[in-house]
Amino acid sequence: MNTRIPRSRTGKQEFIAGVLEELPLQLGVAPFGLVFGILGIESGLSPIQTICLSLILFGGASQIVFAQLIAATTPFGIILSSVTMINLRHLLYGLSMASYLHKLPLYWRVLLAYLLTDEAYAVSIRRFSQQPPSRYMHFHLLGTGLTLHLFWQASTIIGVLIGQNLPDMLSLGFVIPLTFIAIITPIIKRQSELIAAGCATATVFLTYELPWNLWLILAALSGIAGGLIAEKLKEKGRAG
Amino acid sequence: MDSMMLWGLILTCGLFTFLTRFLPLAGLLPEKLPPIIEQAMHYVPVAVLTPIIIYSVFLPTEEVALFNNMRIPAALLALVATVVTGRVIVTIVVGMASLWAMEYLF
Numbered sequence: 559m560n561t562r563i564p565r566s567r568t569g570k571q572e573f574i575a576g577v578l579e580e581l582p583l584q585l586g587v588a589p590f591g592l593v594f595g596i597l598g599i600e601s602g603l604s605p606i607q608t609i610c611l612s613l614i615l616f617g618g619a620s621q622i623v624f625a626q627l628i629a630a631t632t633p634f635g636i637i638l639s640s641v642t643m644i645n646l647r648h649l650l651y652g653l654s655m656a657s658y659l660h661k662l663p664l665y666w667r668v669l670l671a672y673l674l675t676d677e678a679y680a681v682s683i684r685r686f687s688q689q690p691p692s693r694y695m696h697f698h699l700l701g702t703g704l705t706l707h708l709f710w711q712a713s714t715i716i717g718v719l720i721g722q723n724l725p726d727m728l729s730l731g732f733v734i735p736l737t738f739i740a741i742i743t744p745i746i747k748r749q750s751e752l753i754a755a756g757c758a759t760a761t762v763f764l765t766y767e768l769p770w771n772l773w774l775i776l777a778a779l780s781g782i783a784g785g786l787i788a789e790k791l792k793e794k795g796r797a798g
Numbered sequence: 799m800d801s802m803m804l805w806g807l808i809l810t811c812g813l814f815t816f817l818t819r820f821l822p823l824a825g826l827l828p829e830k831l832p833p834i835i836e837q838a839m840h841y842v843p844v845a846v847l848t849p850i851i852i853y854s855v856f857l858p859t860e861e862v863a864l865f866n867n868m869r870i871p872a873a874l875l876a877l878v879a880t881v882v883t884g885r886v887i888v889t890i891v892v893g894m895a896s897l898w899a900m901e902y903l904f
Contacts, residue, residue, distance in 0.1 A: 586886030607804065614812035619847060624811060626850075628799070630860075634807055642814045644846050650839050652822025653831065659823055671820035729897055732869060735854040736876050736893040738847040740886040743877065746844060754841045758848040766857060774849055781845025782838050789837065 569694035576682060576701020583677045586737065587706060588713045590618050593733040595717015596724060597622065600731070601629035605718045612714040616707065617675065620644045622734055623774065632771045640774050651679040655699075658686045662696055670696060673703025676741075750788035757784030868904065872897035 567575070591612070598608030603625060615621050620641045627637045651674055659667060682699040724730070746752055758781030765773040799807070821827050830836075855873045856862055864870070876893030883889075 586890075589887075589890055603804070604801075607808065611808055614808060615815050617815055619850075620811070620815060623850065624808075628804070631799070634799075634803070637807060638811055638814065641811045642818065643842070645815045645818045647839060647842050648815075648818040649822055649827070649831070650836070652819055653827065653829070656822050656825070656829070660825055667823040668820065671823050672816060674819045729869075729894075729901070731854065732872070732894060732897055733890055735851040735869075735873060736890050737886065738851045739873065739876055739893075740880050740889040742844050742847050742851075743880045744884060751841070751844055754844045755848040758845050759852050762849045762852045763856075763862065766853070766860075766862070773853070774846075777849035777852075778842070778845045781848060782841045785841035785845065786834075786838055 566692045567694065569697040572685075572692065572694050572697035573701040575685070576698040576703075577705045579681045579685075580678065580702040580705040583681070584705070584709045586740065587618075587677060587709050589733055590737050591710045591713025592717040592720075593730055593737075594618065594621055594625070595714040595719075596721035596730055597625050597717075597734070598714075599718055599721040601625040603628065605722075608718050609711075609714055612711055615641070616672065616710065617645055617648075618710075619738070627771050627774075630771055636770050636772070636775065640771075640778075643775070643778060647676075648674060651676075651683075654683060655679070655686065658691075659696060659699075666696060670699050670703065673699070673707060675703070675706055678702040678706050750785045750792065753788040754781040754785030757781050866904075868897055868900040872900060 594612065595608060598611065598621075599605065603611065608625075611621050611624060615624065623640050623644060624637060627640060652671065655674075659670060662670070678699060681702045685698045686695060742755070746755060758777040761777040761780040762773055765776045768776070831839075851873070855869045856864070856867070858867065858869055872893050875896045876889045879892035880889045
């Protein structure tokens with residue numbers, strides 16, 4: 559897509575550009591959705607609950623955590639706070655997009671909010687911030703968001719269908735840590751991010767025996783705290 | 799957890815998740831969050847996803863398994879593949895293939 563962009567693209571052109579730019583990412587999204595479908599069934603959710611989780615939550619990492627915590631009988635409040643904490647990053651996405659979208663009618667903002675995911679954000683924010691603005695650029699986010707939505711729902715449904723008669727020996731659940739390795743490796747660039755990962759890791763080994771699957775929340779909090787403290791210490795070192 | 803409760807949990811999680819997406823677009827949040835919150839949120843993906851990786855690699859049966867656990871070398875190979883290629887699909891293929899190969903061989 560390195561052709562020159564005409565001054566004002568139509569809604570249709572924006573939408574198609576969004577769809578085409580989002581498509582390559584589906585190579586990573588589809589296997590993840592597939593595995594979520596399989597895992598949902600394994601964790602004791604019904605097929606319809608697994609599919610609805612993809613429709614209602616529409617966030618890969620948080621759905622995986624939901625399924626894992628349900629399988630390990632975790633209290634309501636712990637699951638709700640784990641899922642919400644994982645999804646707090648959407649606040650940042652929304653804030654960085656708000657200046658482009660805040661004038662849209664309410665139904666557009668509700669629709670685009672629902673479709674706002676990591677992969678759609680990553681592609682559309684590039685278009686919003688790097689190319690000349692157009693009246694219809696929200697159609698770009700609609701294109702990226704709907705593309706991801708389609709692939710995510712379809713792969714979840716396929717996963718649910720094949721998950722019901724798949725041998726355990728394939729260890730397909732292993733796709734989940736693999737996907738997460740692929741997500742976090744490129745974002746660990748600074749020392750403070752490495753320290754955050756280290757603190758979170760150590761906390762898992764220290765707390766995995768606690769009740770209610772508390773290890774996840776405690777590890778996340780210690781990772782955040784570790785990263786922040788490392789960042790502050792470095793700032794102080796630079797200032798002094 | 800019975801079925802009603804589970805549906806309630808799915809809907810509540812869905813509502814909270816939607817709010818994380820919608821509040822900034824609703825104009826209900828200040829344009830800039832306090833710097834400490836923004837800094838903290840920068841670490842959320844690493845702080846949340848790392849423990850999930852560690853748990854599913856090192857505690858596949860909810861107990862620490864350091865020996866005879868083929869997930870550890872498979873995850874390391876996948877990590878190398880990620881650093882070299884930076885492609886999600888390569889990470890998944892390398893990781894799964896090495897797990898299957900090692901479980902078959904050893």
